[in-house]
Amino acid sequence: xxxxxxxxxxxxxxxxxxxxxxxxxxxxxxxxxxxxxxxxxxxxxxxxxxxxxxxxxxxxxxxxxxxxxxxxxxxxxxxxxxxxxxxxxxxxxxxxxxxxxxxxxxxxxxxxxxxxxxxxxxxxxxxxxxxxxxxxxxxxxxxxxxxxxxxxxxxxxxxxxxxxxxxxxxxxxxxxxxxxxxxxxxxxxxxxxxxxxxxxxxxxxxxxxxxxxxxxxxxxxxxxxxxxxxxxxxxxxxxxxxxxxxxxxxxxxxxxxxxxxxxxxxxxxxxxxxxxxx
Numbered sequence: 001x002x003x004x005x006x007x008x009x010x011x012x013x014x015x016x017x018x019x020x021x022x023x024x025x026x027x028x029x030x031x032x033x034x035x036x037x038x039x040x041x042x043x044x045x046x047x048x049x050x051x052x053x054x055x056x057x058x059x060x061x062x063x064x065x066x067x068x069x070x071x072x073x074x075x076x077x078x079x080x081x082x083x084x085x086x087x088x089x090x091x092x093x094x095x096x097x098x099x100x101x102x103x104x105x106x107x108x109x110x111x112x113x114x115x116x117x118x119x120x121x122x123x124x125x126x127x128x129x130x131x132x133x134x135x136x137x138x139x140x141x142x143x144x145x146x147x148x149x150x151x152x153x154x155x156x157x158x159x160x161x162x163x164x165x166x167x168x169x170x171x172x173x174x175x176x177x178x179x180x181x182x183x184x185x186x187x188x189x190x191x192x193x194x195x196x197x198x199x200x201x202x203x204x205x206x207x208x209x210x211x212x213x214x215x216x217x218x219x220x221x222x223x224x225x226x227x228x229x230x231x232x233x234x235x236x237x238x239x240x241x242x243x244x245x246x247x248x249x250x251x252x253x254x255x256x257x258x259x260x261x262x263x264x265x266x267x268x269x270x271x272x273x274x275x276x277x278x
């Protein structure tokens with residue numbers, strides 16, 4: 001980057017990917033001596049949109065990033081920066097999983113103790129992060145929650161992946177965040193289950209020892225081999241070994257076989273939700 005843009009970009013480290021991207025847009029806009037309105041006109045966006053991007057209030061669209069490259073004469077730089085900014089704040093070991101999650105055609109998840117991230121409500125996610133990051137500031141927790149909620153976009157596209165989630169009954173009985181939060185969380189599960197792309201099953205306590213003691217996920221694709229992902233205390237692990245993925249898939253098939261029927265599972269979620277209701 002040339003000196004004028006670099007000087008304009010100096011300051012505290014941005015708190016998010018959106019803020020980092022916005023800082024760079026502002027630096028280059030000042031370097032080429034454009035107002036926010038003028039940049040908006042050239043990029044076919046409104047001045048308010050440019051202002052929100054520069055303030056880090058929203059992550060710019062891929063189209064805006066491409067327009068910035070055209071206006072600033074930086075071929076591909078802002079497009080690449082925007083892709084990287086969308087992954088800002090995630091641990092390096094989690095980024096490869098995120099990239100695969102976005103292109104997967106099937107997500108097979110077993111949740112052993114907590115509801116999987118894609119299906120968490122805002123308050124449930126905040127309670128989880130507060131418990132696992134007790135020294136984090138409120139702003140840091142908010143950022144983590146925001147990134148988790150953003151992952152929902154995977155399920156909101158025109159062709160979302162088929163999500164199959166087996167929830168150990170522990171997920172329903174562990175009062176994360178208290179009764180009100182759990183009531184909302186279980187209601188969210190019921191609402192999500194109405195999608196034809198989402199299937200939920202509950203593995204009840206009465207089934208005895210579960211086929212897996214730990215949570216894990218298998219991602220499937222139209223083209224290319226499946227991959228498995230498992231969380232650990234220190235970091236998550238993405239597994240592409242053919243043998244290991246085959247074993248994980250077989251375990252998941254067994255989980256689905258011994259779990260309750262989807263209709264019975266939803267009925268159980270409703271009953272437990274009533275227990276949490278005031």
